[in-house]
Every structure is written in structure tokens, then in C-alpha cells.
Amino acid sequence: METLGHLAHGFSVAFTPMNLMWCLLGTTLGTAIGVLPGLGPALTIALLLPITYQVAPEASFILFAGIYYGAMYGGSTTSILLNTPGESATIVTALEGNKMARSGRGGAALATSAIGSFVAGTIGTLGVAFLAPVVVKFALAFGPAEYFSLMVLAFITVSAVLGSSSVRGLTSLFAGFVIGMIGVDLQTGQPRFTFGSTELLDGVDVIIAAVGLFAVGETLYMASRRYAGKDEIVPLKGSLYMTAAEWGRSWKAWLRGAAIGFPIGAMPAGGAEIPTFLSYAIEKKLSKHKEEFGTVGAIEGVAGPEAANNASAAGVLVPMLTLGLPTSATAAIMLSAFQSYGINPGPLLLTTQADLVWGLIASLFIANVILVILNLPLIGLWVRLLEIPAPQLYAGILVFATVGTYGISQSPIDLVILYLLGAAGFLMRRFDFPTAPVIIGMILGPLAETQFRRAMTISNGDWSVFYTHKLSLTLLTLAFIGLVGPHIWAFIEHRRRRGPEHVPGDA
Amino acid sequence: MSTINQPAAPSRLAVPELLVGIGLLACAGAVAWQTLAIPVSPLYSKVGPTVFPYLTMVGLMVLSLLLILAALRGGWQPEEEKETPTDWKAMGFVVIGLIANLLLIRPLGFTAASVIMFVLVCYGFGSKHTLRDALTGLILALAAYFGFARALGVNIGAGFIENQLNSVIDAIIGALGG
Numbered sequence: 096m097e098t099l100g101h102l103a104h105g106f107s108v109a110f111t112p113m114n115l116m117w118c119l120l121g122t123t124l125g126t127a128i129g130v131l132p133g134l135g136p137a138l139t140i141a142l143l144l145p146i147t148y149q150v151a152p153e154a155s156f157i158l159f160a161g162i163y164y165g166a167m168y169g170g171s172t173t174s175i176l177l178n179t180p181g182e183s184a185t186i187v188t189a190l191e192g193n194k195m196a197r198s199g200r201g202g203a204a205l206a207t208s209a210i211g212s213f214v215a216g217t218i219g220t221l222g223v224a225f226l227a228p229v230v231v232k233f234a235l236a237f238g239p240a241e242y243f244s245l246m247v248l249a250f251i252t253v254s255a256v257l258g259s260s261s262v263r264g265l266t267s268l269f270a271g272f273v274i275g276m277i278g279v280d281l282q283t284g285q286p287r288f289t290f291g292s293t294e295l296l297d298g299v300d301v302i303i304a305a306v307g308l309f310a311v312g313e314t315l316y317m318a319s320r321r322y323a324g325k326d327e328i329v330p331l332k333g334s335l336y337m338t339a340a341e342w343g344r345s346w347k348a349w350l351r352g353a354a355i356g357f358p359i360g361a362m363p364a365g366g367a368e369i370p371t372f373l374s375y376a377i378e379k380k381l382s383k384h385k386e387e388f389g390t391v392g393a394i395e396g397v398a399g400p401e402a403a404n405n406a407s408a409a410g411v412l413v414p415m416l417t418l419g420l421p422t423s424a425t426a427a428i429m430l431s432a433f434q435s436y437g438i439n440p441g442p443l444l445l446t447t448q449a450d451l452v453w454g455l456i457a458s459l460f461i462a463n464v465i466l467v468i469l470n471l472p473l474i475g476l477w478v479r480l481l482e483i484p485a486p487q488l489y490a491g492i493l494v495f496a497t498v499g500t501y502g503i504s505q506s507p508i509d510l511v512i513l514y515l516l517g518a519a520g521f522l523m524r525r526f527d528f529p530t531a532p533v534i535i536g537m538i539l540g541p542l543a544e545t546q547f548r549r550a551m552t553i554s555n556g557d558w559s560v561f562y563t564h565k566l567s568l569t570l571l572t573l574a575f576i577g578l579v580g581p582h583i584w585a586f587i588e589h590r591r592r593r594g595p596e597h598v599p600g601d602a
Numbered sequence: 603m604s605t606i607n608q609p610a611a612p613s614r615l616a617v618p619e620l621l622v623g624i625g626l627l628a629c630a631g632a633v634a635w636q637t638l639a640i641p642v643s644p645l646y647s648k649v650g651p652t653v654f655p656y657l658t659m660v661g662l663m664v665l666s667l668l669l670i671l672a673a674l675r676g677g678w679q680p681e682e683e684k685e686t687p688t689d690w691k692a693m694g695f696v697v698i699g700l701i702a703n704l705l706l707i708r709p710l711g712f713t714a715a716s717v718i719m720f721v722l723v724c725y726g727f728g729s730k731h732t733l734r735d736a737l738t739g740l741i742l743a744l745a746a747y748f749g750f751a752r753a754l755g756v757n758i759g760a761g762f763i764e765n766q767l768n769s770v771i772d773a774i775i776g777a778l779g780g
Contacts, residue, residue: 145750260678266626266665272658273633280640280651287651288636311700318692318726486727487735490699490720491742497703497716498746510704517700526622527679544654551649 098225105453109461114157118458121158122465125165129172130480132179133313133492136166137424137534140432141305142499147435152451157458159432163425164216164462167405168470171208172477175201175397176329184367184407187375187400194392196329203337205474207345207394208401213467214346215353215402219409220459222357223416227445227452230361230417234442239550240560242418244570245363246543249420251574252364254532261578263528270519271536274299281541282548294508299516301431303500304537305424307513308530310496312520314489319521328481335474337394345398348378352402360410363420364577367407374403409459416440416452419542424531427538616677623670630662695726711761716743 108114128134140159147155174185175192188208195204237245254264277288278298289295337345355377356370378399379388387393414420419440421427433440438448445452470477500513523530554560562568637655672678699722706715720739721732729735747764 262665262668262672263678265661266669269658269661269665270629272654273629273662276655276658283651285640285642285651287640287655288633290636314723315693315696318696318723319688319690320686321689321692321728484729486724486729487738489696489727490723490735490739493696493700493703493723494716494720494739494742495746497707497712497719498750501707501712502750507704507708510707514700514704522622525683526619527683540654547654548649556649 098228101449101453102224102457104449105455105457106460108153108450108454109157109457114154114454114458115461117154117158118161118461119465121161122165122462122469125162126169126466126469126477127165127480128162129166129169130477131169131483131488132173132177132481133317133489135309135425136163137305137428137531138309139166140425140428141302141309142495144302144428144432144435145499145502147432152436152438152448153454155432156429156451156455159429160455160459161462161465163408163429164405164459165466165469167216167408168209168212168466169477171212171397171401171404172205172470172474173481175204175208176331176478177327177481178329184371184404187371188397188404190375191388191392191394191396193329194389195394195397196331196392198391200392200394201329201331202335203341203394204392204397205331206335206337206471207341207398209467209470209474211345211349211352211398211402212405213463214349215356215404215406216409216463216466217460218350218353219357219360219406220456220463222361222406223409223412223459224456226361226413227417227456230413231442231445234418237418237442237566238564239546239553240564240567241570243543243546243550244561244567244574245418246420246539246546248570248574248577249363249414249422249539250532250536250543251577253366253422253535254529256364256366256577256581259527259529261581263526264532267523267528267530267532268536271533271538272540274304274533275537275540276544281545294506299512299537300503300509301428301534301538302503303509303513304516305428305534306496306499307516308520308523308533310492311513311517312524312530314493315517315521316524317485317489319525328478331475331478335471341394344382344384344394348374348395348398349402351377352399352404353406356403356406357410360407361413362410363414363418364422366422367404367411370403370407371400374399412459416444417442419444421535421539424534427535431538614676616673616679619673619677619679620670623666623673626662626666626669630659630666633659633662692726692728696723699723699726709761711764712747713740713743713763714761716746 109118124139125136128136128139139162143155143158143162146158150158170180170185171188171192174180174189175196178189178193180186180189192201192204192208195201250268254268255261273288275298277295279285279296280287286296352370352374355374356367359370359373360367375396378393378395379385382388382393382395384393384395388396411421411423411426414422415426415430417440419430419433421430430440438444438451496513497510500509501507503509520530522528523533550560551558560567561571633655637652637659640652640655642650642652699719702722703715703719706718710718717736717739720742721735724735724739725732744763744767748767
């Protein structure tokens with residue numbers, strides 16, 4: 096009941112004309128960048144971080160949240176019509192959605208993903224509103240040792256469990272730690288990793304890191320891969336309206352997708368990959384039209400994963416708002432926006448910044464409504480964005496990258512750092528290293544270090560605090576299982592299948 | 603990572619992946635060098651500013667050794683990625699565009715430097731309409747400049763073009779206001 100009162104207050108914040116305008120701007124911009132291949136919400140929010148110098152926190156978070164939700168809607172359009180998943184969470188949407196588009200049911204695929212996103216986004220946002228206060232009560236019992244262990248768990252799941260390889264994922268994370276440590280150590284004032292340069296004393300700005308890795312790296316990669324096959328846009332055919340049969344097949348999938356996506360997204364481990372793949376597998380198993388999967392495209396295979404994706408995106412906001420624990424690159428950049436206002440997300444945020452948090456949650460409901468309006472009738476308009484030719488698109492991305500970077504300090508050194516990170520981003524893309532853990536490591540690394548040192552100071556330098564506290568030990572055990580479990584499982588599977596005689600022994 | 607499922611074929615050395623692993627080991631070395639350079643006050647004998655850097659260094663070293671091991675066993679890149687040739691010419695033009703931007707942004711200002719970068723990058727990506735690209739780049743750069751500089755008050759490097767336009771805009775605003 097208390098939550099309903101907070102929500103009503105949140106709506107009174109979100110329903111001011113200015114905040115509605117920010118919400119509309121964010122959702123429109125988010126849809127556009129979601130549609131354009133090569134851009135994502137993390138990069139866009141990073142480029143817009145300078146508005147935090149000018150605009151009230153409520154307004155900028157409403158804008159950022161609109162971009163975050165909008166990108167989910169736009170991303171499905173690209174996956175369905177272009178078969179180019181912008182991020183790992185929309186891979187599954189592309190699987191069936193593009194097949195549907197090729198067999199002339201692209202309109203229905205777009206409609207089920209938009210309405211499914213609306214249903215799941217609304218359920219997920221309700222989940223945030225009701226779950227966040229519960230998590231806060233739990234989180235207040237956390238000491239520094241528990242926080243540190245929780246962050247270790249988040250590090251392991253975000254980089255090792257979700258990616259294609261735990262070694263490469265962890266490498267990205269550790270690279271992020273190094274970037275995050277550049278600058279003055281906040282507790283002792285000692286400069287670290289500055290190579291004697293005064294320019295680096297302030298550290299590397301998160302904008303430069305995100306823009307370098309995502310925009311410059313992506314542009315270099317696309318330039319180097321021009322010989323790879325060209326994507327073709329499947330023209331939008333057929334009615335945008337779903338038939339009664341398609342509605343009947345979609346709605347259960349939406350609800351199931353939301354039920355899978357939200358809890359997994361809300362865990363401190365987060366991630367949208369697992370719930371989307373899980374939802375796809377479940378829909379395939381339950382479907383009465385199994386023959387459509389992978390051939391002409393099954394509508395359940397779009398509806399379920401797309402709902403799971405949006406619900407998990409909402410879920411990611413729970414650990415971000417209540418624990419200050421970002422589990423996606425976008426959430427990490429939103430956390431740095433909080434920091435630039437001098438606000439530290441954590442258990443107290445819901446009470447000390449009630450206007451901000453509840454206004455944000457209320458605006459997410461509004462964003463969902465705006466998005467379904469923007470995406471159903473105007474879908475043809477968004478599709479036209481796909482016709483922007485690659486040369487001008489990538490050249491334009493670089494111009495905006497320069498604005499975002501050079502605008503911070505007008506220092507050419509920042510451009511040098513941007514390009515170096517861009518080169519690193521290119522190599523990472525080329526050699527299949529995930530880039531999101533770099534950003535998460537960069538933002539969360541220093542926070543984890545602070546908690547670690549705090550815990551060690553309280554315990555007088557006794558390392559046992561991390562394993563004598565029950566909760567901390569549980570979290571570390573979970574992290575350890577997450578790291579080695581899949582390898583042990585693969586090893587056992589291998590032995591069972593091929594007998595024990597040749598075991599190359601994997602790293 | 604999962605070399606488990608590969609048959610016991612003679613594993614070949616993957617040179618690009620090996621270079622990545624060695625480069626990362628060098629980075630770990632740089633981290634070690636910079637960590638040793640952090641001055642530690644004797645008052646902070648327990649958990650000073652070097653503990654986390656040391657942990658990071660050890661982690662990076664272990665990970666780069668694992669990557670080198672994977673490279674010695676044949677690498678981790680899928681075949682289709684290896685078979686796609688790299689378009690060095692396109693990449694070269696993008697890099698030249700970036701460097702030109704870096705060198706020109708101070709002397710020429712944001713807009714002029716951006717237009718030059720825009721044209722070079724477009725050319726690298728295979729666009730043959732250089733004049734049209736220059737015009738597109740100009741419009742985009744001005745939109746970006748005025749979007750940030752005027753709407754958000756973030757003053758990015760103004761050059762000749764921006765100063766002229768700014769004085770024109772100020773004159774118009776002044777005329778309307780006065």
C-alpha cells in the first residue's frame with residue numbers, strides 16, 4: 096500500500112509538462128538509436144551525460160530511462176527486418192522474427208514485439224516499484240564485506256557466465272579495473288597509473304571510455320569488415336495488425352516471457368541473454384506449431400523472448416537503484432550520471448531521493464505507453480532510418496563522438512585517449528572480447544575497492560571477514576560456482592560421452 | 603576455451619591470438635610497473651592503495667597466460683571470422699580521418715575539423731560523392747555544435763566558422779530582444 100502512495104507521488108512528478116517532454120524526447124531518441132545498427136543505449140546516454148551539468152536530476156534520468164526503454168523497442172525492428180541483432184539480447188528475436196519477415200509476416204512480428212514489450216515492460220516496471228523497497232530492507236543489513244562479496248558475484252556473472260568465454264570476459268573486466276584505477280586514490284590521495292602525466296590525475300571519463308569502445312571501435316571494425324556480406328533489409332509486407340490466431344498465440348508467450356525475464360534481470364547478476372534464450376526454449380517446447388520454428392518463423396518465438404528482454408531490462412533497475420550495483424553497461428553509465436549529481440545509489444536512495452526514484456519509475460510506465468504509440472503506427476518511419484547509408488552513418492557517429500569527448504575539457508589529450516580506447520575496442524571486437532564488462536569494471540571496480548578497504552579497515556586487516564560472515568561466504572561461494580561450475584559440468588559431460596581416455600584438459 | 607570438443611587433431615599455433623595474449627601480458631607488466639611506482643605511506647601498512655592494483659596485476663597475468671595457452675592450441679576465433687579479409691584501405695582512411703581531426707581541431711575549430719574527418723571517413727567507407735558528403739558533414743557538425751554549445755552550454759572548441767555564426771546569432775537575438 097505504501098508503494099501505491101509513492102507511485103502516486105511519482106506520477107505527480109512525471110506528469111509535469113517538462114518531464115513529459117523529456118520522456119517523449121528520450122523514447123523517440125531511444126527508438127531511433129535502437130533501430131540504427133552500431134548505436135546502443137549505453138553509448139547514447141554516455142554522449143548525453145553532459146546534460147547533467149544543466150538539467151535537474153529528475154529530468155535527465157527520465158530522459159535516460161526513455162532512451163533505455165526505447166532502444167529495446169527499436170532494437171527489435173532491426174533484428175526482425177535486417178537480421179542484425181544490435182546486442183546479444185536481441186539475437187533470439189532475430190532468429191524467428193527475420194524468418195517471419197521473409198515469409199511476409201514482418202508486420203505481425205513487429206506488432207507482437209511492440210505489444211509484448213509494452214506488456215512485459217509494464218509488468219517489469221510494476222516489479223521494480225514493488226520489489227525495490229523489499230530489496231532495500233534486505234540491503235540495509237549489508238556491511239562492507241557483504242557488499243564486496245556481492246560485487247564479486249556480479250563481476251563473475253556479468254563477465255564470465257554471460258559471455259562466450261569466461262577468460263575473455265574476465266580479461267575485459269580486469270581491463271576495466273585498470274582504467275577505473277587511473278587517477279588519484281580517493282582514500283590516500285596517491286596518484287595511480289598516471290604514468291607521471293598530470294592530465295590523467297582526474298582519471299578517465301566514463302564518456303570517453305564508452306564512446307571510444309563503442310563508437311570509435313565499432314566504426315573501425317565496420318570499416319575493416321567491408322568485405323563481409325552486406326545485410327539486406329526485408330521490405331515490410333503484410334498488415335501490421337495481428338490476426339485473432341496470432342493474438343491467441345502471443346499473449347501467453349508475453350506473460351511467460353515477462354515472468355522469466357524480470358526475476359533474472361532483478362538479480363544482482365542481471366543480464367538479458369539467459370532469460371531470452373530460456374524463453375525461446377520454453378516457447379519452442381510448448382508450441383503447437385513446432386514446424387514453424389526456424390522455417391517460416393513462429394510468432395511465439397518472437398513474442399516470448401522480446402517480452403523477456405524488456406522485463407529483464409526493467410529488472411536491471413532493481414539492483415542499480417537499491418544497491419548501486421549496475422549489471423549492464425547502460426546501468427553502469429546511469430550510475431555514473433548519479434555520481435555526477437553527487438548522489439550515491441544505495442539502500443537510502445529510495446527515501447533520500449524519493450522524488451527522483453519514484454518520478455523515474457512513474458515515467459517508465461509513461462515511456463511504455465508512448466513507445467507502443469510511437470512504434471505501432473509509426474513503424475514505417477523508423478524503418479526508413481535503416482536506409483541511412485553506412486558511410487554517412489559511421490562518419491556521423493564519429494562527429495558526435497568528438498563532440499561528446501572534446502566538449503568535456505577541450506583537451507586534445509582526451510581525443511588521444513578516445514582513439515587509443517577506440518583501437519582497443521576494435522581489437523576486442525575483432526577477437527571476440529565483450530566490451531560491456533570494461534565499462535562495468537571501470538565504474539564498479541573503484542566502488543568494490545572502497546568496500547574492500549572499508550571491510551579490511553573494520554576488521555583490522557583480518558581477511559577472514561569475507562568468509563566468516565555467513566552472507567558474504569554464501570555470495571562468494573555462488574560466485575565461485577558460477578566461475579568453475581560450467582567448466583566442471585562440461586568436463587563431466589565430456590567424460591561421460593567419450594570415456595575417460597583422452598582428456599586434453601581445458602584451461 | 604572449450605577445446606574439449608575438438609578432436610585430437612594437431613593443434614596449430616594461432617599467431618594473431620598469440621599476439622593479443624602477449625600484448626595483454628605486456629599490459630600486465632605495465633600495471634606492475636605503475637603499481638610499484640605508487641608511493642605508500644608507512645601509516646597505511648594494512649590495505650593501502652596498492653593492494654587492489656596488485657590483485658588486478660595478478661589477475662591480468664593469469665588471464666593473459668591462459669589466452670596465450672589458448673592461442674598455442676589453435677586460438678578461439680571462428681573460421682568465418684578468420685577468412686574475411688580485412689579492408690586495410692577503408693580502415694586506413696578512417697584512421698587518417700581521426701588523426702586529421704585530432705590535429706586540426708585546435709587550429710581550425712570543431713566544425714571545420716569535423717567536416718574534414720567526415721569526408722575522409724565517408725571516402726574510406728566507399729562513398730564517391732565527396733562534395734555532398736562535405737555538405738552533409740557541415741550540416742551535421744553545425745547541428746552538433748549548436749546543440750551542445752547553445753542548448754547545453756557545453757562550450758566545445760569554437761573556430762572561425764562557429765565564431766562568425768555565433769556573432770550572427772547574438773546579433774539576431776539582440777535585435778529581437780532590443
